[in-house]
Amino acid sequence: MARWAGLPVLFERYRLAGDTLYVKRGLVTTREDRLLLYRVLDVQVRRSLLERLLGLGTVVVYGADATDPVLELKGVRRPHEVADLIQSRAEEARARAGIRGREVYGAFAGEAEHF
DSSP states (O other): OOEETTEESSOEEEEEETTEEEEEEOSSSOEEEEEEGGGEEEEEEEOOHHHHHHTEEEEEEEESOSSOSEEEEEEEESHHHHHHHHHHHHHHHHHHHTOOHHHHHHHHHHHHHTO
8 A cells, every 4th residue: 555654645455355356445434346356357557657666556457347347456566466466366266166258258248238
């Protein structure tokens, strides 16, 4: 988590537990998003010049999730390692569930038709 003078700059916390990625946002009012890792479609790393100087980055997780298809994990230390970890955990979760990538894409397209 990005900090300034020991205090969090972004009121966001990220946690990877089991087969789920948790994103908790807010200070007074909080919101927690969950993304099952088998639903991860792609992972991207973005780094501005300032982030590179500070050793931080933003990990963008694209998922087959109706409520939050794009999760941005901001102010992440070692963002490339985190992105690799999420991607490998997603592949492991799909393998355990016997799901191929195409099935995840197809499931999301089917859900979108109901909106």
